[in-house]
Amino acid sequence: MCGITGFLDPSCSRNNYHLQATAKAMANCIANRGPDDSGEWVDETFGVALAHRRLSIIDLSPLGHQPMVSQSGRYIVVYNGEIYNFPELRKELSELGCIFRGHSDTEIMLAAIETWGLTVSINKFIGMFAFALWDQDRAILHLVRDRLGIKPLYYGWVDGCFVFASELKSLKGFSDKKLPINRDALALYMRHNYVPAPHSIFKNIYKLLPGNILTIDSKQSDIEPKITNYWSAKDIVYGGLDNQFSGSDNEAIKSLEKILGDAVAIRMVADVDLGAFLSGGYDSSLVVALMQARSERKVKTFSIGFNEDAYNEAHFAKEVARHLGTQHTELYITPQEAMGVIPQLPTLYDEPFSDSSQIPTFLVSQLARKHVTVSLSGDGGDELFAGYHRYDTGERIWNKFGWLHPSIRSSLAAMMGYPSTQTYDKIFGLLNPLLPQQIAQKITGDRVHKLGEILQIKTRQDFYRRLVSHWKDPLKIVKDSHEPLSAFSDPTRQADLDDFTQYMMYTDLISYLPDDILTKVDRASMGVGLEARVPILDHRVVEFAWSLPQHMKCRDGQSKWILRQLLYKHVPQKIMERPKMGFGVPIDHWLKGPLRDWGENLLDEKRLEEDGYFDPKPIREKWLEHQKGTRRWHYYLWDVLMFQAWQDSL
Numbered sequence: 001m002c003g004i005t006g007f008l009d010p011s012c013s014r015n016n017y018h019l020q021a022t023a024k025a026m027a028n029c030i031a032n033r034g035p036d037d038s039g040e041w042v043d044e045t046f047g048v049a050l051a052h053r054r055l056s057i058i059d060l061s062p063l064g065h066q067p068m069v070s071q072s073g074r075y076i077v078v079y080n081g082e083i084y085n086f087p088e089l090r091k092e093l094s095e096l097g098c099i100f101r102g103h104s105d106t107e108i109m110l111a112a113i114e115t116w117g118l119t120v121s122i123n124k125f126i127g128m129f130a131f132a133l134w135d136q137d138r139a140i141l142h143l144v145r146d147r148l149g150i151k152p153l154y155y156g157w158v159d160g161c162f163v164f165a166s167e168l169k170s171l172k173g174f175s176d177k178k179l180p181i182n183r184d185a186l187a188l189y190m191r192h193n194y195v196p197a198p199h200s201i202f203k204n205i206y207k208l209l210p211g212n213i214l215t216i217d218s219k220q221s222d223i224e225p226k227i228t229n230y231w232s233a234k235d236i237v238y239g240g241l242d243n244q245f246s247g248s249d250n251e252a253i254k255s256l257e258k259i260l261g262d263a264v265a266i267r268m269v270a271d272v273d274l275g276a277f278l279s280g281g282y283d284s285s286l287v288v289a290l291m292q293a294r295s296e297r298k299v300k301t302f303s304i305g306f307n308e309d310a311y312n313e314a315h316f317a318k319e320v321a322r323h324l325g326t327q328h329t330e331l332y333i334t335p336q337e338a339m340g341v342i343p344q345l346p347t348l349y350d351e352p353f354s355d356s357s358q359i360p361t362f363l364v365s366q367l368a369r370k371h372v373t374v375s376l377s378g379d380g381g382d383e384l385f386a387g388y389h390r391y392d393t394g395e396r397i398w399n400k401f402g403w404l405h406p407s408i409r410s411s412l413a414a415m416m417g418y419p420s421t422q423t424y425d426k427i428f429g430l431l432n433p434l435l436p437q438q439i440a441q442k443i444t445g446d447r448v449h450k451l452g453e454i455l456q457i458k459t460r461q462d463f464y465r466r467l468v469s470h471w472k473d474p475l476k477i478v479k480d481s482h483e484p485l486s487a488f489s490d491p492t493r494q495a496d497l498d499d500f501t502q503y504m505m506y507t508d509l510i511s512y513l514p515d516d517i518l519t520k521v522d523r524a525s526m527g528v529g530l531e532a533r534v535p536i537l538d539h540r541v542v543e544f545a546w547s548l549p550q551h552m553k554c555r556d557g558q559s560k561w562i563l564r565q566l567l568y569k570h571v572p573q574k575i576m577e578r579p580k581m582g583f584g585v586p587i588d589h590w591l592k593g594p595l596r597d598w599g600e601n602l603l604d605e606k607r608l609e610e611d612g613y614f615d616p617k618p619i620r621e622k623w624l625e626h627q628k629g630t631r632r633w634h635y636y637l638w639d640v641l642m643f644q645a646w647q648d649s650l
Helices: 016-028 086-095 105-116 118-124 168-173 183-192 233-242 249-266 282-293 314-324 335-339 342-349 358-369 381-385 389-401 406-417 421-434 437-442 445-455 460-467 500-510 512-526 539-547 561-567 587-592 596-602 605-611 616-628 634-649
Strands: 002-008 037-043 048-054 075-083 127-135 140-145 154-158 161-165 205-207 212-217 226-229 274-277 300-306 327-333 374-376 531-533
Touching: 002 016, 002 075, 002 127, 002 168, 016 037, 016 048, 016 168, 048 075, 048 127, 075 105, 086 105, 105 118, 105 127, 118 140, 118 212, 154 168, 161 168, 183 512, 183 634, 233 500, 233 539, 249 282, 249 539, 249 561, 274 282, 274 358, 282 314, 282 374, 282 381, 282 561, 300 314, 300 358, 314 327, 327 335, 327 358, 335 358, 342 358, 342 512, 342 634, 358 512, 381 500, 381 539, 381 561, 389 445, 389 460, 389 500, 406 445, 421 445, 445 460, 460 500, 500 512, 512 531, 587 596, 587 616, 587 634, 596 616, 596 634, 605 616, 605 634, 616 634
Parallel strands: 274 300, 274 374, 300 327, 374 531
Antiparallel strands: 002 048, 002 161, 037 048, 075 127, 127 140, 140 212, 154 161, 154 205, 212 226
């Protein structure tokens, strides 16, 4: 696990000294990603510079140093990630006559590319990776990102030079010029609480999409990047649906155990201490169970707890750890300790990012790093096995109202939206004594208004986008903006799926998973020098999951059916049966209490007006309603607050 960066200067105006000094400065900006070693490689003939920061995991010796030059001298690579099947590839390459100096997966990567070529080699790799490869013979630069987008990779143009990096902060080492903010990307951020790929918060800087190769030929006059796809989630989905698993339930469970078990096993190879995050949920519990079944020693597991019961899963994790016999470490966090993370978030995430579970994710990473250098995580189970509540909710709501003619839905929405939420609450307050308590608690003016908004939506694609949106119409908030295409609206990335739940799962696989979940885990873990590995997102598991019939994922109103059955072979069902909880913190309460002054300062109307990015009126309305307790707008407000705090960090 490392940080990579570099650039290509078409003018070739820098000599070797200046190339190296600039590359080193860029790498030092992301030293947190690789505290163990650093290096640069430059060539003034073509104006190319590659730099690396190393977190040593495999082959801790100097033979794993990067940038690394291939045996023939043709290729130079800087690489972030792990190729887990490198021992098998090493054996195969050795039989073909390759000779190796050390034991790093980087050396295997280079030998594979020299032997088989870039695209063939990438398709042989099992792992997570983002790397830059310079081909000296052809003066061509390649950037490559792994299939699921586990590892980040930014690229773009600054001062006429092509630049790339694991994180945006690296660009500060290239130029002290302030990069212009992309208002269109800001609109997307306000909708989703993250900036979706291929966009970034800065103009002319982009994220390489998962499964893609970017190629720049330095000999071309325009040196425009060419992007090709070597692995497509859409193709995997279509292929899985066309070739459905036809075996029995037991055969499916055994097949999943074999594939996922191997994915876990190969991620347990490291020359440093290794452990796992354990929330006590199905995904992390299954990963830990499979780890412990393959380990002769007690697996080290980590969880954090909160004294607020609504946000605490630590006791569930402890019970799972006790049953599996792991060496478990838990830490209960006070509100003050959790809030103490907030000032670090803008520089940690390097781009506006407002999934509030970023706070506990950082804290559990920090806890784990005190004991291990590598930690396995259970991320990916919800997207692959239909685990999110919104899949069931979205399906039910759309089935109830989607069949109505749009004109009827529009009329109903207008009628429902006419009375204010306060008027509805007064009416429901009078009716509540006549209704069952469970129903009375759910009927609120806020819910009626939200239902009215849903009724106005014309297509299920728009319905799902609205369902997962924070600010429903960000163009009314972000001044002078246009919302660009994203995974929700780009026809080239969309999949034509009849089953609505499958549509939601696929859309999350190419958007929410890489741009929110995996971004959150990468920045939190790398912020403390910890490598996080995600076995459920082994591409073989992804491909198998999409070949399973939907009834093996959702059955009898139960999500993640097949994952549950596999876990029950290791952990009793009675330990696991409980409502699903999110990995969150009480932001809504904090904004009305200890964070109120901080929030008031960042959301000051005069400041918002002077900054010129937002229309202050709707933001101030939501802030005041939240303070009064008439509405809960903490998710919306957290989006604005994280952008404002990020701006202050520039």
